[in-house]
Amino acid sequence: MNFEFSADQHELQNQLSRQLADAFPIARVMRVLEGDLAERKLMWREFVELGYLGMAIPENYGGVGYGYLELCLMAQEIGRLGIPVPMLSNIYLAAEAIVQFGSEQQKQNWLPKILSGEVNATFAWSEDDNGQAPDVINCQLDSGLLSGVKTPVPDTDMADIAVVVANGRNGELALCLVNLKQQGVSLQPLEVIDEASPHASISFDGAMAEVLGGVAVDLDRLFNRAAVLLAFDQVGGAQQCLEMSKSYAAERFVFGRAIASYQALKHKMVDMYVFNELALSHGYFAAWALENDADELAQAAAGVRLAAIKAYEYAAAETIQIHGGVGYTWEYPCHIYFKRSRIAAASLGGKRRWQNKLVSSLIESGATI
Amino acid sequence: MNFEFSADQHELQNQLSRQLADAFPIARVMRVLEGDLAERKLMWREFVELGYLGMAIPENYGGVGYGYLELCLMAQEIGRLGIPVPMLSNIYLAAEAIVQFGSEQQKQNWLPKILSGEVNATFAWSEDDNGQAPDVINCQLDSGLLSGVKTPVPDTDMADIAVVVANGRNGELALCLVNLKQQGVSLQPLEVIDEASPHASISFDGAMAEVLGGVAVDLDRLFNRAAVLLAFDQVGGAQQCLEMSKSYAAERFVFGRAIASYQALKHKMVDMYVFNELALSHGYFAAWALENDADELAQAAAGVRLAAIKAYEYAAAETIQIHGGVGYTWEYPCHIYFKRSRIAAASLGGKRRWQNKLVSSLIESGATI
Amino acid sequence: MSENTAMNFNDSPEELAYREHVCQWLQENTDEYRDIDFQSMTEHEELPYSRRWQAAKAAAGFAAIPLASELGGGGGTAMQSIIFSQEEAKYNLPFYGYFSIGLGMAMPTMATFANETFKKQLLPKLLSGEHIWCQLFSEPSAGSDLGNVRTRAIKDSDDWVVNGQKVWTTQGHLSDYGIIVTRSDPSVPKHKGLTFFFLDMKSAGVDVRPIKQINGESEFNEVYLTDVRIPDSQRLGNEGDGWKVALTTLMFERQAGSEHSLGLLEEGDVMDFLSSITLDGKPALDDSYVRGKLADWYVKMRGLRYILYRRLTAHSSGSVPGAEAAMGKLVEAQATLDMTRFCMDLLDLNGIAITGSAFKALPKQVKTYLKSPGIRIAGGTDEILRNTIAERVLGLPQEIRTDKHVPFSDVKG
């Protein structure tokens, strides 16, 4: 048993950490929050050019040929710096959907384009339905034509194509690839809580769509895989919140003492640390399960997702609290994380849904807490 | 609107507080915890002789003729001192059941005996059924004969009679009075978590039983009324836990400072205070609803029960924590409250059941949180 | 001590009469606002309406009901004030919080410490909404620790010359006047060298800059003071007594504020939202996870309301609200964040959208998400409030202080 990333993997993480910090300082992130979406596109192009995008994708599809363990570590560094790049929709979901479910030809056709940044993909699953049942999908795919509304769809400021969750003619879930730049597709931008994370409603009115692989797809499997990667982003963010808290609390004096010396804040930071370590450690197990496609993946993914949601939401709210008044200002970076933490908590479905998934997988596998 | 007990009521409470503290010092409570049930009987006799037992019961039935507001305040003082007298089973439930549902003759027959201590009653509702549905009762009453098992039944060390929840012949819920000192009734004492709160299983095998009032009774109404009174006992206990914490923390020095000066403990005591105040304030509203038999009683009872469970469980656990090692010893009184808090949390059914009752009553009444 | 009257959760006959009086007045005076969409107005569009409504209330004696008449208020009871607020909340009216610092803090402080001329000149305009007031207490390193104020006031013949920076000045950009704490003597221990004034916000050298909050709005300001001259006649209290005056002001604020909850996520919002959605095809209110959470919040939010009622009764019989009033904000601020997150969560990805949501109740929750971290800080952080309750209500010892009894100029930080 070896419950640690390898020395090479840690070295890669360090290298990434330095490169990303140099390339994407917080001032650039703030510019995107201010609404500068051109800056966001530029950051994405530069990120693509760093050459790590296909970390977990085989070289014959334009990937780098590392694995998911390395992709997890990259996600953690992106999350730490709060870089507003569309990794979840484009890589963890859309590209991954093509890898998992696409035909050989679809892989060869789409993956190199996505990994080179020639084509940006997004992933459209959510619908504006009061039903709130995960598998109730109203978008309909019939004879290669897609109709219905997806909302909110992430990263619509950049996306050229979308992988869309729809109902096939026989009622099975289908994934299809849709070019967003065609007639029969219209976008309605939405105001959401994070200015750096553009979302929109997309209406499809008989848009041409290409079915991905066979018709029935295991969407749970895709979400489980993405949940692990997103969790590393969340943990990275949560760890950064703790670091910011420690620095600020060491420098800020109240009643003649650094506020870091007050038990109320010390213990709050300990609680952050504990939640972060719990999440990170679930992450180790989940990363292993992802890389090895282990039977435990469903359980590991639900576990790390819940742990990461808890850790990030706590750290992001409490770092504002520790910063006091300035933490609530636009000028300080706390809100980058407060907003990201909520988007992440919602992006693959909320807590209650994953609690149910976790307990179901525990019951199925006969596992215990 | 006047959201305060009257000056007379507060004066009565003060008087009770002094009398009870003089008569029932903690050393006597400890003796009962040690297993001295004769001491418990003696305490009960002395308590009866103080003359407050029928606080809320009309004088023509042997009561004192105050009201439920006064009874609430007495419950708070009993809870504060942790006195192991069977108020819930005997007065808040059994006597109250007779008041609410008994015929005139039953009231005249039983209430004076109960209030004078001539006869001790208990209330038997719980059954050892995995069904866990509140209204699924297996005890059967047929032609005046009762059969089935009730467990745990409280205060069986003293009880002469029991008010038993059973199914009538037509399937409606019925309450019946049963003499426990007859053939066809056998007791099996149970080991429970509080040595000062004896419970037993009681088997009825065709025991003679007297139906209380009409056959169909509104058991919810009885439980709601008892919940308000029990909540005042709980709040009194929780307040005492805070007082003990404050005293101990002021006297105990660690690292050269009174532990009361450490933020971790200060803030813990503030949280105790906040929970206690929330519970007490729900108590004010619930006491008013009880006294006036207001439409809001169901909602008020569920609210105060949940608030009181939370406050007492928190205060009782955290006062041990604040006391450190000695708090975990038998010698210190913390465990009196830790045990009482759990018995109280279970005695009228657990938290989840009351959460459901609360939300149902909110929905029904169209009320909002 | 309580009166010897029975506990009663309903209106007394006097209260009922007052409520009827209020209801009638509101019915007769709110028609002109009924169909106006204030929600989508800018501050500058809304402000004239707000002033008009405030003037109407002032004329009818509803502008400062619970404030003692010798302090310029209506001399009514706290209960009357609650009754008015309850009834007022039923109408569509412009935001009238612009005047709350003036009414709650500046007016009683001015009434207590200002000279007669100023009182006559300024208080009526404050009451009627013609003037907006702000308070200039906090500074970049004097937030929780108000005694740490560095803004310097130096006497110069009949004036004081003030230099420094204030922060978190609510409505500073709209204000005509402000009350301010300054340091007049740095050579004595920190709480002894302060002096309190009021100033004309249009004075030369006053530079008000809005602070952008994490939700993109700006309710607060930084105020830079450069050689601002304040006449000595605008000093409130003695030289060096600024700390005492500030404590008095804060006590007035507590009295004024103690009657209201934050109301960011108002009662019923959560219940309404949950009634409107389904989970896995069943009504959300049937779900036992949802019911458990709802019950927890009921205990907190409704409990706070009952605590408020108890305080009101105590207040009515003459007792002054203590630090236990801090409890309300402490509990409500955290509960607001929790409720907000919970509602958003149940909608999965739809929970992040401010526009475009099919669920009418939700945009309020979503907006509250970006406000709630602020309310856990403004007016005292959770941690400071717990200290306050610990020390002033429970009588627990203070933290060890290293900054007392030393000259302010020697304090670290």
Next chain:
Amino acid sequence: MSENTAMNFNDSPEELAYREHVCQWLQENTDEYRDIDFQSMTEHEELPYSRRWQAAKAAAGFAAIPLASELGGGGGTAMQSIIFSQEEAKYNLPFYGYFSIGLGMAMPTMATFANETFKKQLLPKLLSGEHIWCQLFSEPSAGSDLGNVRTRAIKDSDDWVVNGQKVWTTQGHLSDYGIIVTRSDPSVPKHKGLTFFFLDMKSAGVDVRPIKQINGESEFNEVYLTDVRIPDSQRLGNEGDGWKVALTTLMFERQAGSEHSLGLLEEGDVMDFLSSITLDGKPALDDSYVRGKLADWYVKMRGLRYILYRRLTAHSSGSVPGAEAAMGKLVEAQATLDMTRFCMDLLDLNGIAITGSAFKALPKQVKTYLKSPGIRIAGGTDEILRNTIAERVLGLPQEIRTDKHVPFSDVKG
């Protein structure tokens, strides 16, 4: 730093071989215990079995697997120790915790500081379970603050004469030997005047009195020391170095303890219980309130296990466990109380009964209810553990201390 090998959650080939070796040995050596009901035995009935099992393990090299061989241990890896524990837990065996203080604290301390004669004479008997050891550190006013020890040791020719009171001495009433911290010089600051010894618990003047706990059991003792003579040859470390020796002992304890969780409410107990009951006529595990709670605990309890695995890997590559080990107890102690209450709650009034319950899994939870407040205190309260993590792991500043650099005799409290 991690080795350059791939992350692997399964046994390595070496680990698998070791596991098979352990399994075989256990199969061959546990038959005699299989059908014995240890649960209902008294301590004195069980102890001979415990000693026999310990002796068997010692003979086979399984008594102190992870302890360095120069300290008398097996010199194995932490992972081997875990593997042994995992497999051992599958058998019905007598309680062997009687020896854990001896093995985890006394043995490495003796091996480091005692003379060769004592090591040869005492360590084999410790390892084989012939001797039970205890530690005498805490005192009525030296719990969280070990530096506050008042038990006085005064040199008298070749002996030390010791007077004082110790408390929370686990297994003191069964012990043959103990290790003890004393104050040899009260005129120097508190951490400088301490001296460390081991002593024969049968010495004249040693009076061991059991402490009754809130659950009626007695795992701890008070130990009164009246003119107890300890030969100077039994001093461990230099005179005045008692603090340093104690820290070394505690570090050894952390190493030994870091591999195990409290296990009061073992994994599966909660799940088993919930699987066995119904709520409102439906399986409890279908209830979304129950599922939410279960998920929360899974995140905590399973997360702790993964943290432990990470620490084991770090340990295997030579790093010494730091204060982050405190995290395990901090989280598990509170979670245990919460899980316990939750299970009891679902059974309404049936949840308070230790005997007579129809639900097989429950009596364990009920007993745990009365134990869990103790585990939040023993070995460091939640608050002390948070301080430790804050200061030693996160590097946050210490509390202000008023008791440093002053002679112990002047310290307040």
